[in-house]
Amino acid sequence: MELHPIQEGRTTVLSPTGRIDHTHADAFKLALDPHLAMCTRDGAPLVLDFSGVDYISSIGLRALMVAIKQVKPQGGRMVLAALQPLVLEVFTISRFDMLFEIFPDRAAALAAVGGAA
Template sequence: MELQPTQEGRTVVLNPSGRIDHTHADAFKLALDPHLADCRKDGASLVIDFSNVSYISSIGLRALMVAIKQVKAQGGRMVLAALQPLVLEVFTISRFDMLFEIFPDRAAALAAVGSAS
């Protein structure tokens, strides 16, 4: 899965697209892993823009849970933005909305991580 990374100041924005399900979760995790190493205290913040993700399954949630644990252990900050209604519902039902900072759009997420740096 291509995450189409872009740099916005000291923040890396990742733009996954499609479905993050049993077919694509491993590729998502592999694509995400290199960006996690730099997401640490005094390093780059990470925004994952979900505007083009139509669905996420439990295995996709697991990949994100492993990622956020690593980022928090490193003292970094990773936030999510622009979750589509179905994806947001999955996060809410699974209570992952309590684990992640979720912003309504990319601009709000960038403003939040920018103001914290």
């Protein structure tokens, strides 16, 4: 899965597309891993722009949980932005909305992490 990384100031924005389900979750995790290593206290914050993600399954949620469990002890910051209504509903039902900072759009997420140039 391609994450289309873009630098916005010091913040890295990743924009996955499609479905993050049993077919694509491993590719999503592999594509995300190198960015997690850089997401440290002194490194680049991560914004995951989910505007192009139309579905996420439990295995996709697991990949995100593993990611945030790596980032937090490193002192990094990873936030989510622009979740589609169905994806946001999955996050709410599973209570993942309590695990992640979720912003309505990319601009709000960038402003929150100080990534706006």
